[in-house]
């Protein structure tokens with residue numbers, strides 16, 4: 089059945105414009121000033137929100153509201169996820185995108201689930217040595233900040249595939265809110281204003297980006313309206329022509345022209361050939377909870393289930409949250425999973441990935457048996473020293489549940505904040521720098537976090553390995569939580585700790601999300617821990633076990649939804665680490 093949504097002029101459907109948006113901006117300022125925010129403001133709130141019939145939690149109020157409006161009008165969770173994702177492409181330019189890619193996990197009310205893979209692909213000309221400069225050395229610049237760093241975008245194809253198979257509303261109605269936000273503008277938050285001001289010097293080298301995000305060369309202030317007319321035009325083509333509005337015709341031509349100008353390799357042929365894929369999700373279990381997550385080309389679901397399987401044989405609740413003993417077992421499970429990630433994980437269309445073994449309880453038992461309860465890395469040493477690389481927080485995650493209990497978990501990205509920094513002239517959207525997620529060069533492994541293993545090298549049309557871990561938790565056939573996070577390789581460990589906080593520590597929804605987190609990735613031999621994860625004196629006990637402890641900045645931005653087991657109410661929890669995160673529901 090197709091649901092006819094009301095016209096965009098209907099107040100229930102209209103995305104936030106100046107008035108409502110300004111109210112949200114004021115709420116943000118209050119939140120930043122430390123004032124508690126009541127969970128009652130509508131239509132979108134930055135605090136925890138309870139709702140009965142539908143919920144969206146995302147990284148920008150207008151985007152959460154665009155999705156919630158679709159739900160109110162009778163659209164399903166897939167419809168709402170598409171509207172939210174397209175709205176984020178307008179209001180959250182650090183990571184929201186149509187020029188990037190990502191993953192969507194869908195759980196249907198009857199417990200079936202599926203995964204939509206819209207990860208970017210390498211262009212046809214790609215090869216494993218493509219990030220080597222004229223001097224014969226690996227070049228960070230080419231790998232991460234050049235036209236060669238751009239992968240063939242997947243987002244529009246992914247949303248179109250999800251809609252074709254599982255949507256219920258009419259496509260144009262899902263795109264229209266983002267067109268309006270781009271054409272009429274939206275209220276710039278304090279966080280976005282600061283972010284854009286901070287990038288101003290860097291963006292001077294990218295004229296189309298500079299023109300798009302500054303007014304006559306001056307940064308927008310919080311509360312001002314940012315309109316993006318070229319982006320509106322592209323979204324109109326997507327609204328009217330579906331995926332062809334992006335992968336063929338004017339948009340594809342503009343992308344290919346920009347590639348040619350900047351020495352990139354993506355052609356109109358690469359764009360026309362791009363296809364999103366539907367895949368079987370990874371399924372695991374943890375103390376009676378069902379875990380549904382993303383399969384390769386993400387490493388996320390596989391590593392998550394592997395780590396949960398290892399921890400299942402440990403009395404995690406007995407060790408207690410925030411203790412050195414708990415941290416030790418957490419780190420050891422990470423050390424194993426990240427080693428296997430480096431050795432085996434890659435695009436399954438190109439590499440034989442032993443997912444069944446990696447996610448089996450038997451394999452986890454073997455690994456667990458090698459873990460020494462008091463000493464680090466005994467059976468699986470990390471033989472590269474150094475501090476863990478800082479990971480970008482600029483991917484974004486959002487969660488959706490509809491009135492029937494259909495749940496959608498989406499993590500998508502441009503890779504770094506604002507991706508490649510390259511805005512397609514005349515098309516108004518940023519291109520990703522996702523090729524940076526391929527391994528740098530065969531055999532190149534070092535303390536910066538580079539790993540030169542074979543499976544994840546750049547090859548024509550291969551998808552680069554990801555850590556994005558959109559996940560859904562269920563129990564006894566009932567939905568329990570929709571979770572995920574940005575944060576590069578830290579994503580998998582953030583989602584792991586969300587599950588442990590939920591299952592072992594039985595924390596409240598707010599505590600599950602707010603609790604401090606840690607990260608270890610096998611190489612280098614270092615753990616990064618959010619300040620407050622444990623008292624610093626306990627950190628010394630952890631160090632005495634052989635761990636290199638680095639106290640660090642915030643890890644992850646987990647915009648999640650939980651189902652209250654007693655009442656069935658939906659509890660939307662924007663991560664307090666993000667002052668722009670917002671829940672909207674009804």
Ligand code: GLY
Pocket residue numbers: 483501502503504525553554555556576577579
């Ligand atoms: N670019 C972040 C990820 O895919 O893991």
